[in-house]
Amino acid sequence: MSFLNNLITGISLGSVYAIIALGYTMVYGIAKMLNFAHGDIIMVGAYVIFFATGSFGLNPIVGILLAVVVCTVLGVVIEGLAYKPLRQASSLAVLITAIGVSYFLQNAALLLWGADPKVFTSVIPEGSLPIEGVNITYVSLVTVLVCIIIMLALTWFTSKTKLGKAMRACSENKDAARLMGINVNRTISMTFAIGSALAAIASALLFSSYKNLIPTSGSLPGIKAFTAAVFGGIGSIPGAMLGGILLGIIETFAKVINTNISDAVVFAVLIIVLLVKPAGLLGKTIREKV
Amino acid sequence: MKKLSPGRKRLVNNSITYGIVIAAFIVMQVCNAGGLLSPSIQGQLVPICAYVVMAIALNLVVGISGELSLGHAGFMSVGAFSGVVAAMSLQSVIPSDVIRLAIAMVVGAAMAGVAGVIVGVPVLRLRGDYLAIVTLAFGEIIRNIFNVLYVGVDEKGLHFSLQNEAALHLSENGKAILKGPMGFTSNAKLASFTAGFILILIALTVTLNLVHSRSGRAIMALRDNRIAAESVGIGATKYKLMAFVTSAVMAGAAGVLYAMNYSSMAPKKFDFNTSILILVFVVLGGIGNIRGSIIAAAFLTVLPELLRSFDLDQYRMLVYAIVLILVMIATNNPVIRGFFAQVKSRITGADREEQKGGAAQ
Numbered sequence: 001m002s003f004l005n006n007l008i009t010g011i012s013l014g015s016v017y018a019i020i021a022l023g024y025t026m027v028y029g030i031a032k033m034l035n036f037a038h039g040d041i042i043m044v045g046a047y048v049i050f051f052a053t054g055s056f057g058l059n060p061i062v063g064i065l066l067a068v069v070v071c072t073v074l075g076v077v078i079e080g081l082a083y084k085p086l087r088q089a090s091s092l093a094v095l096i097t098a099i100g101v102s103y104f105l106q107n108a109a110l111l112l113w114g115a116d117p118k119v120f121t122s123v124i125p126e127g128s129l130p131i132e133g134v135n136i137t138y139v140s141l142v143t144v145l146v147c148i149i150i151m152l153a154l155t156w157f158t159s160k161t162k163l164g165k166a167m168r169a170c171s172e173n174k175d176a177a178r179l180m181g182i183n184v185n186r187t188i189s190m191t192f193a194i195g196s197a198l199a200a201i202a203s204a205l206l207f208s209s210y211k212n213l214i215p216t217s218g219s220l221p222g223i224k225a226f227t228a229a230v231f232g233g234i235g236s237i238p239g240a241m242l243g244g245i246l247l248g249i250i251e252t253f254a255k256v257i258n259t260n261i262s263d264a265v266v267f268a269v270l271i272i273v274l275l276v277k278p279a280g281l282l283g284k285t286i287r288e289k290v
Numbered sequence: 291m292k293k294l295s296p297g298r299k300r301l302v303n304n305s306i307t308y309g310i311v312i313a314a315f316i317v318m319q320v321c322n323a324g325g326l327l328s329p330s331i332q333g334q335l336v337p338i339c340a341y342v343v344m345a346i347a348l349n350l351v352v353g354i355s356g357e358l359s360l361g362h363a364g365f366m367s368v369g370a371f372s373g374v375v376a377a378m379s380l381q382s383v384i385p386s387d388v389i390r391l392a393i394a395m396v397v398g399a400a401m402a403g404v405a406g407v408i409v410g411v412p413v414l415r416l417r418g419d420y421l422a423i424v425t426l427a428f429g430e431i432i433r434n435i436f437n438v439l440y441v442g443v444d445e446k447g448l449h450f451s452l453q454n455e456a457a458l459h460l461s462e463n464g465k466a467i468l469k470g471p472m473g474f475t476s477n478a479k480l481a482s483f484t485a486g487f488i489l490i491l492i493a494l495t496v497t498l499n500l501v502h503s504r505s506g507r508a509i510m511a512l513r514d515n516r517i518a519a520e521s522v523g524i525g526a527t528k529y530k531l532m533a534f535v536t537s538a539v540m541a542g543a544a545g546v547l548y549a550m551n552y553s554s555m556a557p558k559k560f561d562f563n564t565s566i567l568i569l570v571f572v573v574l575g576g577i578g579n580i581r582g583s584i585i586a587a588a589f590l591t592v593l594p595e596l597l598r599s600f601d602l603d604q605y606r607m608l609v610y611a612i613v614l615i616l617v618m619i620a621t622n623n624p625v626i627r628g629f630f631a632q633v634k635s636r637i638t639g640a641d642r643e644e645q646k647g648g649a650a651q
Contacts, residue, residue: 028419034419034422082615082619085619085622085623086618086619086622088622088624089618089622090577090622091419092352092358092573092577093573093618093621093622095358096569096570096573096574096614096618097614097615097618097619099566099569099570099614100611100612100614100615100618101611101615103607103610103611103614104608104611104612104615107607107608107611108608110607111604111605111608219562223426223430223562226423227423227427230419230420230423234419258438260434260437260438260470260471261434261435261437261438263430263431263434264430264431264434264435267427267428267430267431267434268427268431270423270424270427271412271424271427271428274416274420274423274424275412275415275416278415278416278417278420279420280420
């Protein structure tokens, strides 16, 4: 039964990675940039929930909604101030700016909230489903359900709504989209807003199972989720989902074998996958034109 | 001002670069002798040299070869830890500090070169962002391996283990050198500012000669247009690997220099953030511009220390982040760019140089 339990833990962890990876992959798809500050937005969201539920005694749901609002505003402001002036710049310049934003958020959090770890109180009731032999905690159950809902909602959003179609058009070809009357800048801002809102939800789920919260706690999950996005094929929404869940399962099983090298195993699998399928599992291979 | 021939111009450019490094060394030595340097700056002298070499090494990959590497701290750590193992295991055999440091550097550089080949062969098959993420992955894997690696030495030679110190089975006189997540402790500090200066000169000579050689031109041709370069018979893998491994070797040597400045160091020092730090030097100094990398590495290593003395201690990293963002936005602003290009052409009087993909200076 321990195999099944590990699998459940893995899927639950992977679902969190998947939600974070969606933020990375959508931003990458439309703005062609690696948003390194995404992991730190998760951290900010977690602090907001921590203070809202802990210090002000608000209902967890209100806390999460507050985090969603704060993160969305933060994401849009960051995009407008730091990334928008660099639309025409080289991708490396944007990357370094994103790293600058990441440093900024981490150090601002350090100044505001200090370096000592905060113990996050789970927003989901502790305990597990009353099933004999299998240990499904409420946290994992909710995490997986939320992940599925987000996945379905995003698929519907990008294929059916006007804004979603605009997003896909912008990621295909920005100039053509502009000629069709799409406001490219607003569409990119919206993408950042959605990605950051997802980051806030991910923060509630992530820190409900991994409780210690410090100003740098967002960066490693961020990097892993980014790996997951690449793993599944960056730019593809189902790819981010698949990559995230696979990554979570691999990491959990690697931890069972040896805790110290679980990250090494995760990254080794990524390398092997990319060598066999250079555009990720569900990514499109684009032929180079001469 | 009369126009210089390309060969002449290159000579002048290279001389300026060497001149800056030598002048900076002499000025720092004089200041140090005159007691003008604060202890915190004094402590930064060797790390500055190590970071300068790292920046030169990374610029060879990012600027000259045009491949984004996010895992160069990995090569630095391979160099650092193998160099320390070499230096500590030879402590009783070779009494001279200088020779031991030199051997440690050669060993560290060679091991990093081997790692460079192992990483480079698969990585260079990929393109763009995928290549970047795989170098990041390799950097993390290397750090993870050092986190579980135990190395010890006794009369019978080196012992390795991936479990714990006891599994090394050392004899009574043996000692453990690398202790997993603790890294190394009780290392004799062999590095000096002079050694760092010599290493910078070597790295500079290697890089500038490589860039201006036939191979260097092939590497830059592949960067500018891979398909066109391949169609005239330039083998992509060979030349990209050449740049990558040369860079890894220099990074390894820089790692040895860096590690030899401290008595103890943990593998987590060489994490993703260190790779990023060096990339920041390269990008702010100007991609492909070796001189810029050197200046940026030295300046940005000192900057947080300078901010320390301004009573801004708790805000210094915040200021650093803001400076980073503002510089990136300002240097990419078309108006400001045009202004600088105008100033430059007025000063030199020469026709404007191509901004993108310029040769190393």
